[in-house]
Amino acid sequence: MTLSDYIPGHSPLHHLPPGIKILTLAILGTLLFVFPRLDATLGALLVVMLLYPLARISLRIMLLQLKPLLWVLVLLFAVQWWMVSWQSSVLVIARLATLMLMAALVTLTTRTSEMIDALEKGLFWLRFLRINPTKVSLALSLALRFIPVLAGITAEVREAQKARGLDRSVLAVAIPVIVRTLKMADDIAAALEARDWDPQLRRERSDAEKVRE
Structure with missing residues (x-):
């Protein structure tokens, strides 16, 4: 199993509407940055960690x-400890770990199709701006889904460069990560094009099928 693959289950988190989970993630991320308090951040991290057993995830x-x-x-x-203080360093990594674990929990307990549908419904107002909410929801769901994947790519590149003695070079790690990320994006775009993915056409076909039924 790769990082953040959907894990089928019947836990309360699996049955929770995708929109609520995505909204909770957005609110949590906002609050962590608006109120940068160490005690609150550590408390949020503990709560998110306790949600994993609730979702029956090991x-x-x-x-x-x-x-x-x-x-x-x-x-x-x-870096934070050297430049600021140890309290600031703990706050920074606790905040990132909380967001990472929460985002992963959403994708572990939510099917991608359900996530796209929930985002599409929540972004309906974009139609008034002549923006297709289906395309936006797809982009957001893919971004959420591939955050752990990009982290995995970074780790793989760093391990490869470490064998060459280049793991401390920012450019030696960053450039291969960027290249692999762009290639992955190109592959995804090619796959969508090969499947003739068109949100408007998909909606019209779905409406036509409902009429026939």
């Missing part, structure tokens, strides 16, 4: 969500 899978970002968290911790 501790190993939860830790796998953080593993690709471990070196980033350690680096941020060291």
Whole structure:
């Protein structure tokens, strides 16, 4: 199983409407940055970690969500401690870990199709701006889904460069990550084009099928 693959289940979190989970993630992320308090952030992290057993997701899978970002968290911790204080370093990594675990929990308990439908319904008002909410919802769901994937790519590139003694070079890690990310985006675009994915056409076909029924 790869990071943040959907895990079928019958837990309360699995049955929770996708829109509520996405809205909770957005509110949590906003509050963590609007109120940068260490005690509140650690409390939020503890609550998110307790949600994993509630969703019947093992501790190993939860830790796998953080593993690709471990070196980033350690680096941020060291930099913040050196430049500001240890309290600031703990706040930064606790906030990132909370957001990472919450975003992963949403994707672990929500099918991608359900996530897209929920985002599309919530972004209906974009139609008044002549923006297709289906395309926006697809972009947002893919971004949420591939956050852990990008973290995994970064970890793989760093391990490869470490064998060459280049793991401490920012450019040696960043450039391959960017190239692999762009290639992945191109592959996804090609797959959508090959399947003739058109949100408007899909909606028209769905309406036609309902009429026939």
